[in-house]
Amino acid sequence: MRIALVCPYAWDAAGGVQVHVRQLGMRLRERGHDVLAFAPGRLPADEPWVRIVGRPIRVSYRGTVASIAPLAFRGTRAALAGFRPDVLHVHEPLAPSISMHATLSSRAPVIATVHAFLDRSRAMEVAAPLLRRVWAKVDVGVAVSETAAAFLRRALPEASPEIVPNGVDVGAFSDPGLDPRLDRLPPGPRIVWANRLDPQKGFPVAVAAFAKVLEVVPDATLVVIGDGRDRDALGLLPEAARSRVHLLGTVENDRVHAVHGAGDVFVSAATGQESFGIALVEAMAAGLPVVATDIPGYREVVDDGVEGLLVPPRDAEALAEALVRVLTEPTVRERLGRAGRERARRYDWPVVVERLEALYDRALESAGYDRPR
Numbered sequence: 064m065r066i067a068l069v070c071p072y073a074w075d076a077a078g079g080v081q082v083h084v085r086q087l088g089m090r091l092r093e094r095g096h097d098v099l100a101f102a103p104g105r106l107p108a109d110e111p112w113v114r115i116v117g118r119p120i121r122v123s124y125r126g127t128v129a130s131i132a133p134l135a136f137r138g139t140r141a142a143l144a145g146f147r148p149d150v151l152h153v154h155e156p157l158a159p160s161i162s163m164h165a166t167l168s169s170r171a172p173v174i175a176t177v178h179a180f181l182d183r184s185r186a187m188e189v190a191a192p193l194l195r196r197v198w199a200k201v202d203v204g205v206a207v208s209e210t211a212a213a214f215l216r217r218a219l220p221e222a223s224p225e226i227v228p229n230g231v232d233v234g235a236f237s238d239p240g241l242d243p244r245l246d247r248l249p250p251g252p253r254i255v256w257a258n259r260l261d262p263q264k265g266f267p268v269a270v271a272a273f274a275k276v277l278e279v280v281p282d283a284t285l286v287v288i289g290d291g292r293d294r295d296a297l298g299l300l301p302e303a304a305r306s307r308v309h310l311l312g313t314v315e316n317d318r319v320h321a322v323h324g325a326g327d328v329f330v331s332a333a334t335g336q337e338s339f340g341i342a343l344v345e346a347m348a349a350g351l352p353v354v355a356t357d358i359p360g361y362r363e364v365v366d367d368g369v370e371g372l373l374v375p376p377r378d379a380e381a382l383a384e385a386l387v388r389v390l391t392e393p394t395v396r397e398r399l400g401r402a403g404r405e406r407a408r409r410y411d412w413p414v415v416v417e418r419l420e421a422l423y424d425r426a427l428e429s430a431g432y433d434r435p436r
Contacts, residue, residue: 064423066091067148067171069139070102071160073119073130077259079341080154080178082316083229087152088112090230090416099146101139103132103161116142116161128261131160139164143171150174150423156201157194157218166200172426174419176205177224180214180338180360191218198222202426205419210359211338225422228364229341230415233407235317236348239324248309248325251282252390255326255351257319257342258333260291265332265356267296268379272332274304275383280390283307288314288322323349327396328389331355334376340364343371344410347403352396354385364410370403 068091070084084100091098092112102108103117117135121128139161143151148171153162156175166173175198198204204224206212215222245253254273258264266289273285285308297305314322323329329346331353337360343353344364353371355361367373372389374381389396408414 064149065097065147066099066423067143067146067151067165068098068100069151069153069162069165070100071131071153071155071158071162072102073132074102074104074108074113074115075106076119076130077313078129079229083178083341084154085110085113085316086230086232086412087416087419090412094416094420099148101142101161101165103130103135114142119160129158131158133159135161136164136168140168143169147171150426152176152419152423155179156197157190157215163197166197169200172202172430173200174203174205174422174426175201176207176227177211177215178207178229178338180208180210180336194218195221202430203422205422206338208339208360208363210363213359214338227415227418227422228410229339229344230412231341231344231348231407231410232320233348233411236320236323236345236407237350237404239320239322239349241324242311242318242321244311245286245309245322245325248284248286249282249307251284252280252327253284253286253325254386254390255286255288255323255329255346256331257288257314257322257329257345258331259289260287260293260296262293263334263336264289264291264293265334265376266291266293267299268332268334268377268382269330270296270299270308271379272330272382272386273308274300275379276386276390277304277307279387283390284309286322286326287311288319319345320349323351326351328386329353329355330382330386331361332376332382333358333361337361344407347371348407348410350400350404352389352399353403354382354389356382364406365403369399370406371399 104115117132119130206224357373372385
């Protein structure tokens with residue numbers, strides 16, 4: 064098939080949707096499809112199969128920042144017309160960016176994946192009439208989780224998306240190797256964090272919990288992948304505790320697994336707005352037991368006490384207690400890690416891609432669309 068993928072967020076910015084679209088495009092190409100992806104950006108894309116459409120602007124909303132291109136309608140329409148895809152697979156079509164533009168202008172069948180989740184979105188409620196017009200163009204709707212599907216139905220009760228989760232390169236995380244930068248770390252158990260350091264991810268809560276962990280496990284180390292304004296939370300730690308935190312900054316996605324290879328437990332303190340725990344699944348694929356917050360998106364990938372331990376959001380004391388338990392009870396650590404590896408297999412890219420290919424075929428059939436030759 065000729066498949067157009069559309070990402071609404073800046074290609075050169077860090078984000079889970081960008082990673083998902085990039086990896087999906089690579090897998091589809093490996094399976095013989097002709098793929099062209101479109102995304103806004105400030106710089107040319109490194110991948111020859113990606114076209115930059117529109118210059119993004121940064122928009123702050125509910126504790127995070129999205130780089131979108133709301134004014135790129137003509138460029139999006141022209142880019143699609145030049146490629147003439149058999150199917151169009153847009154991501155986050157309800158965001159005011161090029162995914163929405165592509166959906167409204169497409170002549171090919173549209174598959175639309177919703178990734179987002181918010182506890183409440185007044186903007187979605189107000190914009191429902193416009194969003195209903197956009198969704199009417201969708202032949203097959205997809206949500207990455209039941210949590211994301213529920214969020215979609217709040218604005219569009221008539222929507223009934225298929226659930227197809229995000230994909231993970233399970234093979235890479237199952238045999239992660241070791242990042243050489245971690246050879247210099249002091250001995251002792253290692254807690255891995257891999258998320259942006261912005262308010263919704265709860266990094267200050269994780270920092271407060273780490274201080275409490277050190278009271279029981281004084282040789283523990285916190286290894287941090289990611290960056291953002293909440294890195295200032297480290298200033299709350301005593302100097303001795305700060306020396307046990309190692310900031311790696313932003314790490315390219317294909318190198319994250321090597322950091323996981325040095326870890327003993329994975330921690331995530333997100334406060335909400337998570338539709339799917341992709342970072343948790345990656346950790347599970349690497350065999351790391353997970354300690355995370357008990358929020359809807361995380362509950363879909365981790366069963367409390369089975370693959371990990373879930374604690375209330377914003378509760379540093381509970382987070383610390385769970386981390387200490389995993390670090391000090393080897394049988395618990397091994398049991399959670401083993402179960403996590405097993406569960407991660409259901410999110411492996413070959414499984415996910417086959418399900419999406421079936422939806423592409425369904426979209427073509429339901430639209431009665433003849434592929435251009």
